[in-house]
Amino acid sequence: MKFINVILLLFLSLILPTTSTGQVKSIGLPDIKNYKRTEYKGGTQNWNIDQDKNGNLYFANNSGLIKFDGATWYKYSLPNGEAIRSLKIDATGRIFVGGNNEFGYFESNNKGALKYTSLSKLIDKKANTNINLIWRIHLYNGEIIFQSFTKVFFYKNNKVRSIDAPNKFQFSFLVNNKLYFQDKVLGILEYRNNKLVALKGTEVFNDKEIWSVFPLPNNRLLLATLEKGLFVTDGKTVQPWETEANDFIRKNSSLGGCIIRNKFIILNSVLNGFIVCDLNGKIVQHLNRQKGLQNNTILTSFVDNKNNLWLGLDNGITFVNENSPFTFFDYSYNIGTVYSSVLHNGILYVATNQGLFYHTWNKPFKDEPFNRIEGTIAQAWNVQIINNTLLCASNSGALVIKDNKVSKVLDNKGYFGFKAIPNHENYFIGESYNGFSIFRKDANGIEYVNQVEGFDEITNTFETELDQNYLWLKKDPYLYQMTLSDDLKRFESIKKHTQIAQTHKGINSIQVINKKIYFQVKNHFYRFSREQEAFFEDVKMTTLFKNTPQINTVIEDSNGNLWYGFNESLGVLFKDKTGAFTKKEAPFSNLAGNLVNNYISVNTIDPNNIFIGLTDGLTHYDSKISEKFITKPKAFIESFSFPNDTILIGNLRAVTDNEITLPYSSNHVKFTFSSPTYENQEKLLYSYKLEPFDDNWRNWSTVAIKEYTNLREGNYTMKIRAKNSYGVISDINEVAFKIAPPWYRHFIAYLIYFLLVIGAIYITSNRVQSKIRKNKYYETIEQRRLYLEKESKIRHEQHELEKEIEKLKSDKLQIKILAKDKELVSNSLQVVKKNKVLNGIIHKLKDIDTNILDDTTKFEFNKLHRSIVKEVNTDKSWKDLEKHIKNVHFEFLKRLKEKYPTISPRELDLSTYLLMNMSTKEIAEIMNISGGGVELARYRLRKKLGLNKKENLIGFLMSI
The missing domain is CATH 1.10.287 (Helix Hairpins)
Incomplete structure (x- = not known):
């Protein structure tokens, strides 16, 4: 039997490093998200973590209970304002917490807000004064168990009983459905049949502070102590666990940990972050402050429902995306923007904007920074293997790399890359900043031969390919078809193409697939026929990319997989042994926006080791890791509020049949949304629709808030859905509500209106009839x-x-x-x-x-x-x-007298004679005066009438 166990252990030791690394990766850093206390508005220290069925995270914090739903942080305090050191959530969603001389539970009310219920009040007053600090809470056999240094409290059916510590408790542990307590004198005690039973041989831990206990194969237990390291017990003997993990803990102390996927143990340290080890104690991963954590003291760790890791730190909270096939090499590994990578003679080379870097390629991969090759501080565009020689195309020129240094500078001009020349063995062409150059490899190594004459434009592109007849260069808006002379000294002909097909304008990319050059435009792939001097479509290749988004780049890797770029994202068609292709896009959506546009770099070493260049480093992708991490997200209406009140707070409100009715004065409503999705939160999208107000779903957006104003009365349903970074859409979550009509449009108001109308019609009818009778009487009158x-x-x-x-x-x-x-x-x-x-x-x-x-x-x-x-x-x-x-002339004389009252009778006579157009002599005879007297009378009359010398007197009189 022992022999079989040994064989089993050997087998596990052989397979675990390969299978486990497919789950917790030892190469690179996982995606890490740090939350500072300024974000969660709580205390610095976080002592315990748990998660509810909706996916919300809860943290036992120095300032109380912290809740996080992916969008909003909430804080709830104990009545005494003390710190919370322990928490545990049961199946009903109650959040049991413990602090100093206080324990109880939080439960959501009908609005979703958490309300606290104290259980310590159920204890008699004498026992209540000696509760002490509640460090651990367990769900065991239908009871909620609260453990302090002095007592253990058991809560069930709203009753609390307790057991005193034989001497003094340290911590308690629930392992394999067995409950253990550490006593300072008796060692480890097991709780059986409502009694504490001491385990033989465990007194050895009396001088050690045990923080966690983990199950191991063959009914063994692994015990992590604060300062003495790791120990293994089979129930009879206790021995140190002599492994890499133990060496780490002895140096850095342990604050417990947790198990992930039942295959890996996460060990928290005081001084140096945390490690992930397999069940044999081999360290798979080590993260600390230098590798992205905001603090080196890990107080607690927790694995969420998606097998990702949460850390409660001495100062802050950290999320580690362990459930991803991607890990990263960023600034902590000394590399910046990556344009190319290649594996050569057991060394991984990376061309970056800061030069050419290298890292030994070992198994296991050594977790250490990349080193820069001396003399390559300038921009390195490409690193390639040509004729078994490592070449670097950089801003400093064409460089030969040997023994991790620049052994030769072939040309001082800047270069973008190199291509082997068909039918010219040992010759290759380099694409420089101002044209093309020829290089040759001979017995003395690689030598610069000449500049190719006839084309000296700046290309600034890697989209150059050669076949047996032409060099093809894509330089927007043209595709150059160039013929090299036999002596490779010049281009004999250069032809420009603005489009390769009548139905599709332009050209998107050039690529070599299966040793053939393809020209791609809008997902249609063409080849060139020299015999017909024309482009023709490859229907088979076009069909292969029929259901992909519009692509801009296609790269064939060493395994025949086809990688394509689109919309700043990446996808791949994996090729199997039969030659069939399988499309994958979702896993790479998290890289969207971080890829180097127009310089996508994919280096496939094997299916477990694929390197992709990023704007801020290099990512390692393991295609063999299961895609079960891509799950359907959940969407919640985080809050539903209107002026002066909030109906929903968080996503804990129980679903009821009670209809939510708002007064018409509160027809200005506001919704916020959340989704407990913690991977790539910045790429989480929401879409919503208020029925019947909105006819269609709103466009996807990162905005998690929506307001509606001046809604009319009626029944409404707010629907929300979320889409995670992998493009998976959640189920629809909704809340129904009703806006009551204003009092003047209420049913009762309409009834009153109806009665008033009837009454008005009746009264009006009677009045009309009476009016008709009166009208008939008055009509007769x-x-x-x-x-x-x-x-x-x-x-x-x-x-x-x-x-x-x-x-x-x-x-x-x-x-x-x-x-x-x-x-x-x-x-x-x-x-x-x-x-x-x-x-x-x-x-x-x-x-x-x-x-x-x-x-x-x-x-x-x-x-x-x-x-x-x-x-x-x-x-x-x-x-x-x-x-x-x-x-x-009576009327004339009357008008003249009225207009000029002071006129004399004699002047009236004169005016009459003048009106009759009598001569001066006739007037003199009639008036019995001389001619001079007439003139004098005329002068006086003109003066009395107010006429000047130029005005005609007779005309004036005629106008009166």
Whole structure:
């Protein structure tokens, strides 16, 4: 039986290093995320860690209980404000905690917030004063066990019982469903049938402080002590565990640890981080402050539900992604941006922006920094093996590397890379900063031959390939097809192509696959036919990449796998023994954004060792590690709040049938989202939809918050889903709620509105009927009134008509009178003229000498003279003329008097005569004044009327 056990151990020792390294890798550093106390808003020290069924992490912290759901940190304190040193979560989600003289549990309320319930109050007052510090909590046989230095408390069915320590407890351990306690005098005690039973031979640990106990094969136990190292016991004997792990613990002290995948033991140290060892004590991994941890003192470690590691530090919290096929060589290994890598003579060489570095390739891989090859401080673009010679293409020139140093500088110009020339054995061509150069290998080594004439442009690209006939160079926007001369001294012909297919413009990449040159554009692969002088599509190769995103680079590795770049990410078509390909993209999504664009480097040593260049170092990929680490994430509505209240806090709210109803005044709602996904949190995406407000899912975004304002009343469902960095989408999580209508749109309000409308219709109908009756009465009265008014109006109109007739008659008579007056004025003027003539005759008669006349003639002459004088003296035409003139121009005189009240009657007469366009002489005769008097009167009238010399007096009078 012992022989079989030995064989089994030997077998395990042989297979564990290979299989285990497929799980916890010994090459490179895992992805590490440090959380400082400024982030989680707690104390420095974290003593214990556990995880609930939703994936939330809980930390026993100096300032209380810290909860982390991947998006938000929460802190909960004990009533006494003391530190929490231990915690454990049961199947119901209750979080049992212990501190100084206090223990109990946190449980979520209906909003998801954690509320504390003290269990120490269930103890009688005497025992309650001697609780001491609760260091460990265990779930054992349906009981919750709290262990302090002085007592053990057992909680079940809301009752607490206790057992006193025989002397003084140190710590307790639950291993293989057995509960152990360390007593300072009796050694290790096992709890059986409600009693503590001492194990023989364990008194040897009385001077040692045991922090953890781990199970080993063959019913053995591994005990980790604080300062004395590691020990193994089979229940009968105790021996030191003489392994690499024990040597490490003896130097750095141990604060316990945990087991991962039942294959590896994680040992926390006080002075130097932690180690991961296999079940034989061989160290697989060692991480400390120099390798990414923020503190070297590991107080506790915990493996989460995805086999990743959480560390509670003396100052902070750290997440270590152990469940990944990727590990990294970063600045702690002395390397920067990686453009190329190659394995040569048992040494791994890496071309970086800081020069060429190397690291011995051993199994196991030595965890030590890379060394720079002297003389390669400048940018190194490529490192290659040409004719079994290691060449470095760098900013310093074309370099030959031998014995980890620059043995020869072939050319001082900067180079991007080298290619062997078909049909020219021992010759190869180098792509420099300004064209191409030829090199030759002979018995004396590699020599620079010449610069190839005919092309001296800066290429700045690795996309150069050679076949038996041409050198192909892609330099946007052209593809150069160049023919080398037989003596390799010049390009005999250079042809430019802007596109290689009529249906697809441009060209995306050049690559050699299965020793053939392919030209790729939008995932369509073409080759060149020299016979037809044309490009033709390789349908088989195009079909192979049919279901991949649009690629920009394709690299065939040493195993025939096809690596392709797209959208700053990477994918691969793994080739199996039958030649079939299997696509993988999800694992590499975590590298998105860290790859070196246009200089993707993949170095496949074997399926377990693949190196990929990054902008901040080198990553190691083990393709044989299972992809079970790619799991479906969970999405939660972290909080649901509205003004003055929060309905959900965290993701612990129990699902109930109670409908969430918000008042209309709180129709401004806010949601935050979370997903307990801790790998590559920065690449976690959310998509949400509020039904029926949103018709479609919102675009994926890292934003984990959404607000909606002024929502109308109705039923709503908020749906959320998450997508992790591997592109896996979670199930939909949702919360339903209802927004009540405002009081004026409530059902009762509408009922009241209906009743009011009915009442209004009834009242209105009655009032309308009454109004109709009144209207009919008033209509009759009104019709009578209108009839009387109409009759009166007719009479009035008849009277007015009669008056109008009378007026017309009067006006007609007046017009006749005016006409007669005008006629009389005219006649009077004629008489005046006649009198003027007669007066003239009289004056002429006076001039006749009557003495010369005979008596008869003289008598007749005197008789005639007397008759004429009598006629002139008895004629009253002047007075009639004045009267008639006033009658004719009455309205004019009235308007003139009203406008100029100070005008005199004499001036009124003058104005009338002027209006009638009489001459000065006529006016003088009528007014019986001289001509000068008329002019003086005219001057005075102009002055009274306010006229200047230029204004026409008669025209002014006519305008009045």
